[in-house]
Amino acid sequence: MAPKSKEEVIELLESISRLLELKGENVFKVRAYTNAARALETFTGDFAAAVTEGRLGEVAGVGAALQEKITEFVSAGALPYYEKLREEFPPGLFELFELQGLGPKKIKALWEQLDVINIDALEAACKDGRVAELKGFGEKTAGNILVSIQARRQYAGAFRFGDVAAEAETLLHELKQLPEVLHASLAGSYRRRKEVVHDLDFIVATRDAEPVSGFFVGHSNVETVLAKGATKSSVRLVGGIQADLRVVTPEEYPSALLYFTGSKEHNIALRSRALARGWTLNEYRLGPDDKAKIKPDPVPSIRSEKDLYAALGLDYIEPELREDRGEITAAEGHRLPHLVELENLRGTFHNHTTESDGRSSLKEMVSAAQELGLDYLGISDHSVSSFQAHGLDVGRLLKQVATIREMNERFDGEFKIFAGVECDILKDGTLDYPDDVLAQLDYVVASVHASFTQSQAEMTARLLRAMSNPYVTMLGHMSGRLLLSREAYAVDVPAVIDAAAQTKTVIELNANPRRLDMDWRWWPLAKEKGVLTSINPDAHHVSQLQYLWNGVGIARKGWLRPSDVINTLPLGKIEAQLSVKRSS
DNA sequence: GCCGTTTTCGGCCCGACTGTTTTCAGTCG
Known part of the structure; x- marks a missing residue:
């Protein structure tokens, strides 16, 4: 049997993470598995050699326990720890994670208390009223689950960038025309130009949020309103893709744009740089960190994403590069390429x-x-x-x-x-x-x-x-x-x-x-x-x-x-x- | 389960929104 590939190991780690989540394990332990999977995704060296030579632990995010499990899986072709874990749950349970609004806690409750083992069983339980009677659930939750089941059957949740670009750019253009809107941008994987996107994120700077949110959820291209709050709204567009709107003040705009553009891994790296300087970086601001043990430098004034990167000692990083694939080190050393336009x-x-x-x-x-x-x-x-x-x-x-x-x-x-x-x-x-x-x-x-x-x-x-x-x-x-x-x-x-x-x-x-x-x-x-x-x-x-x-x-x-x-x-x-x- | 200028224990990002609750758990991003 051929040794397991890096991709198979990544899949294994993600599966274990999900199973531990269902088990109700410590969330940080759960996260350790997904962190390791991500670390391996960006690992560019010779994977097979790293395994046989016992150097996997050098990858940040892979410790002794995971190195041992991965080595066993790669060399023996199977991991008993995983097999045992998997036998504890019915296989159809995993598809429930694909439904909007369902996480490990609710899925566990549905399974343990109603014997729900797949989407079809869940649909039946919603329709005959059993879900609504569960503690922590209600009529609304049961209804929302049915909507999610419908949406998944119809759209499967993934869209080619090119198929949603026109709808996205038109909506952005219209938002920019509103008199209340000071700045507006698409963020998320769309802004990073991923080939496949799962949703659209709009970030708007304004002093008057209500008319902007009202325009967004009332747009003729909106099929369903999923949520509407003071600063955050979600809708499903007629094309099937989910679109989220975040409304912020002009002062918050650079941080919000940076934060919601991602990628998550890129943001984590930036945040740790902020912490090292005694600052905290979140979607609203770069500010002093109250819990910092060191005496922080004064926080520079921020008017753009470029200012944020500069404050963290980095050259400006174009959105397309923000995948935590070496761009931060390159920005630090002024070695970012001048990208083609x-x-x-x-x-x-x-x-x-x-x-x-x-x-x-x-x-x-x-x-x-x-x-x-x-x-x-x-x-x-x-x-x-x-x-x-x-x-x-x-x-x-x-x-x-x-x-x-x-x-x-x-x-x-x-x-x-x-x-x-x-x-x-x-x-x-x-x-x-x-x-x-x-x-x-x-x-x-x-x-x-x-x-x-x-x-x-x-x-x-x-x-x-x-x-x-x-x-x-x-x-x-x-x-x-x-x-x-x-x-x-x-x-x-x-x-x-x-x-x-x-x-x-x-x-x-x-x-x-x-x-x-x-x-x-x-x-x-x-x-x-x-x-x-x-x-x-x-x-x-x-x-x-x-x-x-x-x-x-x-x-x-x-x-x-x-x-x-x-x-x-x-x-x-x-x-x-x-x-x-x-x-x- | 990982990690270390908070260093071998005790943190690990955190705020917004919904729905089910009477103060908060779960989910999402």
């Missing part, structure tokens, strides 16, 4: 037209790119094997190339279309066109569109072989994942990154909101190895060139600078970049 992009590659499966013509795509202010546009329709996408055979492809060359002559050097293709990587890693055809193109995006179920070794070898072709300029949507609908195929990402560095192959950052592939967590490694990216919308319609915005957010999460992104290069320089590989 949308304005830096001068063009883009990987776009489709009506020639394959796009819905806009070549001319329409070019006009749209020009309107966006781009200087160049790469066209890469599907290759012949992508039959379902009307992939181009050699004849149609070369005809498109000729059309593009002809159009370019009319731009007078002000704009340029690059003739490319999105070439299928076949099952064995060979390409869909012979080299002498690829050589006639300005660039090639090579992507996997079939045979997703190969083993990790086969898939990795397949990608490596494709990258070894001198005409493959960049690797398209490397993992093949479709967020919230299709898992990534098995591939050894570090091996692909190494090969990309060696062969000078660009790895695309596919900005389509359903993909956002390669995942942002891998970009720091790619950057370290010297791998460049191209932020590509994978546009199938003129409107989808806007996906670039989404892609820049992910690039920023991946710590990428303009110099890491080839499509920040202007016309005149980008040509040389595209031919780096084939001329070396």
Whole structure:
């Protein structure tokens, strides 16, 4: 049996934490397990080696007891402590945690007193009145549980960033228009540009809270009001996502924005820095800590998030970086990267037209790119094997190339279309066109569109072989994942990154909101190895060139600078970049 | 269960809101 992976250990720790919670264990003991799971999530070293060499305890948050349990689980493939714990509870009980408003105490009561062992049993108990009769429960609680059950069945609680962005930005814009509103921002994982978000957090600064809260809960996009208080309201929007509003004073605004932007781990690190200075940092203010043993320095005046970071001895940290993945140390040492911005992009590659499966013509795509202010546009329709996408055979492809060359002559050097293709990587890693055809193109995006179920070794070898072709300029949507609908195929990402560095192959950052592939967590490694990216919308319609915005957010999460992104290069320089590989 | 300029015991973030209560427990973020 293969030793358990880091991911399996993280899952184990989270499961134990939940079980201990149900048991009513000490909350700090419960938290120790989730803390350890989080610590491992951000652990970048060789996990297997750390386990066998007994160095896991060096990870902050993993002590002697957990090191022993993890080592046993990894080497023996099972942990009796966990198995025993699990047998104490019916398996269906865990899905109850996914219901809004139910925590360990209530779930325990429902199980022990009403024999509720899953969501269906809970629904029945709510409907026949047994839940309402329980001590600590009532009619309202029973009703709310039914609503939560309904909501879970309908929405499952996760939303792609790109699917909620329009609704979120519109609501924010409308809040900003209110006369009472002094400042307003989205916070939370949305502001950090996570690829999948679970709710929307709005922070508003005002002297007059009531009209703002009233506007929010009464908005036409609100389906249900979940809570409404003086400073905090929650609603479910018609799109299904939950939205929370926090109303604060202008003085509290910087702290509130920082606090609710998170991530939680980032905040904890900031708070400990404050404590070390004899201050306390919460969602309202940075102030003197009454319990401090040291005599605190005077607290500087705070008017912005930047002031807060400065007070803690840190450079300003962009929201996308606030994941406790090294940004605090970098901010302390003035080593934060200057992140790429949308304005830096001068063009883009990987776009489709009506020639394959796009819905806009070549001319329409070019006009749209020009309107966006781009200087160049790469066209890469599907290759012949992508039959379902009307992939181009050699004849149609070369005809498109000729059309593009002809159009370019009319731009007078002000704009340029690059003739490319999105070439299928076949099952064995060979390409869909012979080299002498690829050589006639300005660039090639090579992507996997079939045979997703190969083993990790086969898939990795397949990608490596494709990258070894001198005409493959960049690797398209490397993992093949479709967020919230299709898992990534098995591939050894570090091996692909190494090969990309060696062969000078660009790895695309596919900005389509359903993909956002390669995942942002891998970009720091790619950057370290010297791998460049191209932020590509994978546009199938003129409107989808806007996906670039989404892609820049992910690039920023991946710590990428303009110099890491080839499509920040202007016309005149980008040509040389595209031919780096084939001329070396 | 973890951790240590509060250092081997005794803390561990904490405030807002709801619903069920008559002063607070549970949940959430």
